[in-house]
Amino acid sequence: MKVAVIGGGAAGLMAAYAAASGGATVTLFERNEKCGKKIYITGKGRCNVTNDCEPSEYLRHVVRGGKFLTSSVYSFSPRDLMDMLERGGLKLKTERGNRVFPVSDKASDVTKCLENYCKNAGVHFKFNERILKLDILNSTMRGIITENDEFYFDKVIICTGGLSYPSTGSTGDGYRFAEQAGHGIVSPVPSLCGVNLCGNYYKPMQGLALKNVAIKIFRCGKKTDELFGEMQFTHFGASGPIILTASALICREPADDIKLELDFKPALSFEQLEARLLRDFKENQNRDISNCLKALLPLSAIEPLLSRCNIQQTKKVNSVTKSERSALLTNLKNFDMLFSSLRGFEEAVVTSGGVSLKEINPKTMESKLVKGLYFCGEVLDCDAFTGGFNLQIAFSTGYAAGCAAAKTD
Numbered sequence: 556m557k558v559a560v561i562g563g564g565a566a567g568l569m570a571a572y573a574a575a576s577g578g579a580t581v582t583l584f585e586r587n588e589k590c591g592k593k594i595y596i597t598g599k600g601r602c603n604v605t606n607d608c609e610p611s612e613y614l615r616h617v618v619r620g621g622k623f624l625t626s627s628v629y630s631f632s633p634r635d636l637m638d639m640l641e642r643g644g645l646k647l648k649t650e651r652g653n654r655v656f657p658v659s660d661k662a663s664d665v666t667k668c669l670e671n672y673c674k675n676a677g678v679h680f681k682f683n684e685r686i687l688k689l690d691i692l693n694s695t696m697r698g699i700i701t702e703n704d705e706f707y708f709d710k711v712i713i714c715t716g717g718l719s720y721p722s723t724g725s726t727g728d729g730y731r732f733a734e735q736a737g738h739g740i741v742s743p744v745p746s747l748c749g750v751n752l753c754g755n756y757y758k759p760m761q762g763l764a765l766k767n768v769a770i771k772i773f774r775c776g777k778k779t780d781e782l783f784g785e786m787q788f789t790h791f792g793a794s795g796p797i798i799l800t801a802s803a804l805i806c807r808e809p810a811d812d813i814k815l816e817l818d819f820k821p822a823l824s825f826e827q828l829e830a831r832l833l834r835d836f837k838e839n840q841n842r843d844i845s846n847c848l849k850a851l852l853p854l855s856a857i858e859p860l861l862s863r864c865n866i867q868q869t870k871k872v873n874s875v876t877k878s879e880r881s882a883l884l885t886n887l888k889n890f891d892m893l894f895s896s897l898r899g900f901e902e903a904v905v906t907s908g909g910v911s912l913k914e915i916n917p918k919t920m921e922s923k924l925v926k927g928l929y930f931c932g933e934v935l936d937c938d939a940f941t942g943g944f945n946l947q948i949a950f951s952t953g954y955a956a957g958c959a960a961a962k963t964d
């Protein structure tokens with residue numbers, strides 16, 4: 556069985572290894588001069604390779620495609636991946652939130668380990684070779700066409716990734732191959748990224764990191780989610796953990812339908828916050844309101860908050876009216892972030908959307924339209940939250956595709 560794997564990222568390396576150890580003759584084609592350019596930048600260069608949890612828990616962190624992934628994640632679970640990497644000599648450690656990293660804190664060690672598995676299983680690597688087209692005859696795979704050559708293969712596994720961080724080689728080629736084979740594509744959009752905010756109210760807060768705050772997500776005026784944790788304001792708007800999570804939840808919705816509100820004090824109810832404000836006001840009656848708020852808010856957030864409430868920074872606390880106090884309360888709890896749009900693919904950790912799951916067999920990753928054609932990894936319409944869940948999508952689907960492609964029909 557001759558198998559071609561297109562793309563040498565996490566999914567491609569796993570698929571190539573699984574196919575070769577299943578007895579296939581495997582060639583992995585990578586357009587770059589080496590494998591794993593994206594792996595190299597994962598987890599800030601440390602590679603959060605998976606999440607140490609049971610498949611049932613894992614699937615709760617998948618945003619789209621959870622049902623489709625069930626079979627492949629149970630067949631090749633986070634535990635299976637961790638065992639495989641450790642057998643291959645890569646020592647692992649588990650950090651906060653069950654996030655798994657190499658002990659060396661070097662993402663390149665993950666690639667090395669996977670490459671060693673491939674080499675030992677006899678995978679042949681072809682670098683600097685970009686696949687341009689598939690060769691399909693009578694709904695059956697015949698081979699692939701590169702910039703310089705044509706190759707005949709019984710099976711072809713597409714692992715070309717999505718559109719995020721295109722400088723790593725992931726430029727959406729897999730979508731074109733899928734379309735050539737007649738597959739539907741769910742429009743790819745950036746996910747796990749920062750958000751652009753309107754106006755410039757947030758500029759004074761640029762660089763401000765907030766802990767223990769909440770983001771409330773409204774869709775068409777209805778509150779649908781509330782996320783607690785950390786975020787920061789940036790030169791374009793906002794980013795940080797809860798903003799990334801929010802982006803994954805809203806990325807497929809029209810921007811006009813979305814409203815994001817920041818709760819500066821989620822631990823306090825409206826009533827508790829009002830009592831706190833009244834106490835602070837009583838103790839600081841003759842001071843400027845901006846000074847009085849210092850106990851409650853970081854310095855750089857005071858000016859934007861007061862300006863949103865139309866209160867002068869120098870206004871004395873004893874002259875703040877009841878309605879101004881009420882505006883302050885409202886904005887402390889429900890500060891409209893003036894959401895504009897998501898950041899682009901250049902900065903998105905993953906792509907949401909891709910090859911429609913309807914026409915892919917979830918057990919084998921084989922196309923239901925073209926015999927011998929497989930898709931795995933980020934090219935598929937599956938995505939998850941941060942925490943090692945996205946790489947595990949690549950590993951589980953890559954493993955399923957490789958094992959299936961090695962089988963003779």
Ligand SMILES: Cc1cc2nc3c(=O)[nH]c(=O)nc-3n(C[C@H](O)[C@H](O)[C@H](O)COP(=O)(O)OP(=O)(O)OC[C@H]3O[C@@H](n4cnc5c(N)ncnc54)[C@H](O)[C@@H]3O)c2cc1C
Binds near residue numbers: 584593714905933949
């Ligand atoms: C900054 C950043 C940090 C991240 N951190 C984490 C993390 O810590 N944990 C986690 O779980 N996930 C993380 N992710 C997400 C994760 O890296 C991806 O979901 C995963 O790597 C996707 O793997 P893949 O193999 O499907 O695709 P890719 O890694 O994108 O690999 C696709 C490969 O195919 C090659 N290719 C493309 N087209 C062709 C062609 N026509 N011919 C030949 N080769 C081609 C590309 O050069 C590339 O090497 C991060 C992503 C980014 C951008």
